[in-house]
Amino acid sequence: MSQKIPVGILGATGAVGQNYIYLLQNHPWFEVSYIAASPRSAGKSYREVVASKWLLGANIPEGVADLIIEDANDASKALGRCRFVFSALELDSKDEIKALENAYAALGIPVVSNASAHRWSEDVPMLIPEINADHISVIDAQRKTHGWDKGFVAVKPNCSLQSYMTPIWALMQAGYEVKRMFVTTMQAVSGAGYPGVPSLDMIDNVVPYIGGEEEKSEKEPLKILGKVENGKIVNFGGLKVSAHCNRVPVINGHTACISLEFGDKKPSLAEVEKIWREFRALPQELDLPFAPRQPIIVRSEANRPQPRRDRDEDKGMAVSVGRLRECPLFDIRFVGLSHNTVRGAAGGGILNAELLKAKGYLA
Incomplete structure (x- = not known):
């Protein structure tokens, strides 16, 4: 049995x-x-x-x-x-x-x-x-x-939050206050379910609207980063988020372009990369079968991560990040990617x- x-x-x-x-x-x-x-x-x-x-x-x-x-x-x-x-x-x-x-x-x-x-x-x-x-x-x-x-x-x-929330949390855990975040998502058609978006709307096209998605992207991080008080989850109050959400002609894999502004203490790019590479969150003794061995995978190539090449990393459960660089408006910017129907669903x-x-x- x-x-x-x-x-x-x-x-x-x-x-x-x-x-x-x-x-x-x-x-x-x-x-x-x-x-x-x-x-x-x-x-x-x-x-x-x-x-x-x-x-x-x-x-x-x-x-x-x-x-x-x-x-x-x-x-x-x-x-x-x-x-x-x-x-x-x-x-x-x-x-x-x-x-x-x-x-x-x-x-x-x-x-x-x-x-x-x-x-x-x-x-x-x-x-x-x-x-x-x-x-x-x-x-x-x-x-x-x-x-x-x-x-x-x-x-x-x-689902789209999975492509960038863990890298941001890793920086916050390392002692860096994140005050503002600007995010633009490029979300795969599989996120719309089946049969999903009509082909004539999607082929040779980008749709700059996904109903309710921007509101979710701006509100849900605050609950995820919140804390439990008196039997309720109290939203985190120290972060402002602005989101643009787009549907793109990719089958699987949500990509996000993120700019972050920190508080008084700002990490160097080398420190950010080190934090991401070393980030481990779930205790090994839990031995959760679907937990990624390395939650954040850093790509050093100039043109990565890409959905077709990187979405399946570590059972499709890891977040891939790349294009880390300084931001002329905020402090840093990067690209995040996760598999929307695996990690995101x-x-x-x-x-x-x-x-x-x-x-x-x-x-």
Whole structure:
């Protein structure tokens, strides 16, 4: 009998749900045992629903292909069939997603979510484990507030933030105050899901608008960098962010161009590079399978990082940085890159679940 933890996937037929299924095959801790999607898919095998729109690799993983899809709107269906769920729900209303994720948690089924519905709930941790692993302590207050015993909700942030927040945090951890950040993102089409952006809008084009993305990019860093006080996450108040977000004709890999202004103490370029190369955040004894061995990979070439060359570094979970140089308006500027459907989506959710298990929240 398998000793792996049985897990469920909500929204299993969508692009993020497929990524979860693909990345979780052969995972040493977790095994997909339950899948759920919209009512129109319920009662059918995963193979039957997804075969014509499978996006990853040659074949659907055999361990999941013949599972019968359940209705994700009925949380009780998951009882006894999985210990927690990954949420990749794609509903029109954030309120509907929030209510549904809460329904699973109320039944004692923890929810590790990719959806944005709970990102601004004060008692829900929005995790990048290398930065704010300590935020999981707010789960205790969350359970108390809702009267939940074993259930809870934890989320991951917007996918594009993964390409630059860890390098910025590394500098802050080294004692350098970051006062202002100007960021321009060039985001891959896979970030729009499937079928995503129409080809005639995307080929030979750049779309300088992604709905809600700039607001997320300017607000979410403040929660990620915040602290837990009295059972709530209090946003960080010492950083101003200005963001431009663009959709570009790249399949996978979000790129960001960042300029930073520091406080009175300013690092040299050599010191910045040293901090990034030496940055390690998660204790080795946790031995999280999806954690990158080197969270920040520094490229010294003048034309790197590039999505096609660098997005898959360290299981697609590392952040690649390059083009570090002085900024004539602020202090320094650089380019960051991460794999948006791995680190920025399903892989990031899996790493969050690994951290929660290691800390005793997924028994």
